[in-house]
Amino acid sequence: MKIKQLNPTGFKKLSTEFQTYIEDNITGSVLCAIYHQGKLVYCNKFGWNDKENQIPIALGDIFRMYSMTKPITCLAALILHEQGKFNLDDPLEKYLPEFKNLKVLKSYDDQTGETELEEIQYA
DSSP: OOOSSOOHHHHHHHHHHHHHHHHTTSOSEEEEEEEETTEEEEEEEEEEEETTTTEEOOTTOOOOOGGGHHHHHHHHHHHHHHTTSOOTTSOGGGTOGGGTTOEEEEEEOTTTOOEEEEEOOOO
16 A cells, blocks of 8 residues: 555644653653655654653664564564565465474473473464
8 A cells, every 4th residue: 555645734643642642641752753665754752861850852862672572573574565575374484494393382291391292283
């Protein structure tokens, strides 16, 4: 799907919403960059790097990602899918051969540490 025209009103609404997140203490800072067809079309920052000392967020600030690596990885995969680099139905071992012939835990004996594995049944 291609966006035919970017709407500046949408970016204004986005900025207003992000500013509301700061004012309502939903989050301490937001930095948003949007690219369209390889070009930066929106970039803005809101909130604080250090709220107590009133230091505003800067574009060059470094952030901890914590659990955000999952949605970022997912987004990267969806971009690659959109570019036709892989199909969602492709088996994982096509790209990572180590995942061929996976087995799952069927049972585990707490006393002996013995495990029983079984092959994955695909539909």
